[in-house]
Amino acid sequence: MAETNHRRVTSADVAQLAGVSRATVSYVMNDTPKQTISADTRTRVLDAAARLGYAPSAAARTLRTGRSDVVLCLLPDWPIGPEVGSMLGNLSTALARQGLTLVVHPGNREDRPMFEIWKAITPAAVIAYADFSPGEIEAMRAAGVALVVTPLGRGSRDQRELAVPQQLIGRQQAGHLISAGxxxxxxxxPDDERLRIFAEPRLAGVRDECRASQVGGPAIETVALEAEQAASAVRRWHATGVTAVCAYNDEVALAVLAGARRAGLVALAVIGVDDIPAARLAEPALTTVTTDQAAVAAYLSATVVAAIHGRPAPAVPTAELVHLVRRESA
Known part of the structure; x- marks a missing residue:
């Protein structure tokens, strides 16, 4: 049986098929400015590249331009739910429109040191949801890597902060319930410790709104995704006069609704976060707060491009990000 040839197609192969020099192939494939290449030659090169399945080497392009087109997103050890998946999909599309490629690495520092990951890729920028040590930051800067830290509302003055306004989510949840009386x-x-980075600022937003409106609470209960445990939490809330609950997200809100049915306290008002598909199928249908992930992605992309080019980061478009979805549960 004949051996399959897995040799990578090179610019030399394209040049031979198109009848041009390798330099001409490079000029055409990289759209090099200030080159007088005829339309016919350009068409022959592009046709030959398409026939051979040729794609320019990213490593070679980095060496030639001095800049990678990869943006590395380092995710902590998070559960990848619908909202995170939507954010990454929208961010990939937004960066692609800027000629950049998103590479996502989920995990934590125990799995593999962060410096090993970014050094292996040498990206144009790193998006991270965890703080780096001063030594790591200095090493990235020395390598020409733009660092974009997204600590969800935390961060120091020398870091570019992509603060998706989690506190606004909590404030909007509580504000809706308070306005309803x-x-x-x-x-x-949530009972998942990995979600603390989101849960704490959302809870802080609820606290701020309760304080500003001079109402009681929030009375905090940790709620697992299990009906009987949630029913126990609902009974404790009822005993202290709680009539409405802000849930960390829609899944936790659905657990609260299930607990309320089991406890026979279906009058409890509940509001979630994320607007997952199951929210509209709940009984009662779940009122929730949703984040415009396309707007988040556009903001993240613009901030990455600003970081790469050493420009000031854009303002956070807070008014465009968070929206209330009214249904029957609250």
Whole structure:
């Protein structure tokens, strides 16, 4: 049986098929400015590249231009739910429109040191949801890597901060319940420690709104995705006069609704976050707060491009990001 040839197609192969020099192939494939190449020659090169399945080497392009087109996103050890998946999909599309390629690495520092990951790729920029040590930051800067830290509302003055406004989510949840007449608010906290980075600022937003409106709460209960455990939390809320609950997200909110049915306290108002498909199928249908992930992605992309080119980061478009979806549960 004949051996399959897996040799990578090179610019020399394209040049031979098109009847031009390798330099001409490079000029055409990289759209090099200030080169007088006829339309016919350009067409022959592009046709030959398409026939051979040729794609320019990213490593070679980096060496030639001095800049990678890869943006490395380092995710912590998060559960990849619908919202994170939507954010990454939208961010990939937004960066592609800027000629950049998104590479995502989920995990944590125990799996593999962060410096090993970015050194292996040598990206144009790193998006990270965790703080780096001063030594790591200095090493990245020395390598010409733009660092974009997204600590969800935290961060120091020398870091470019992509603060997706989690506190606004909590404030909008509580504000909706308070405007409906509820004066004692509960908060359903997730039982997954990995979600703390989101849960804490959302809870802080609920606290701020309760304080500003001078209502009681939030009374905090950790709620697992299990009906009987949630029913116990609902009974404790009821005993302290809580009539409405802000849940960390829609899944936790659905657990609260299930717990309320089991406890026989279906009058409890509940509001979630994310607007997952199951939210509209719940009984009652779940009122929720959603984030415009396309707007988040556009903002992240613009901030990355600004970081790469040493320009000031754009303002956070807070008014465009968070929206209330009214349904029957609250």
């Amino acid at each position: 509820h004066t004692r608010i509960g908060y359903a906290y």
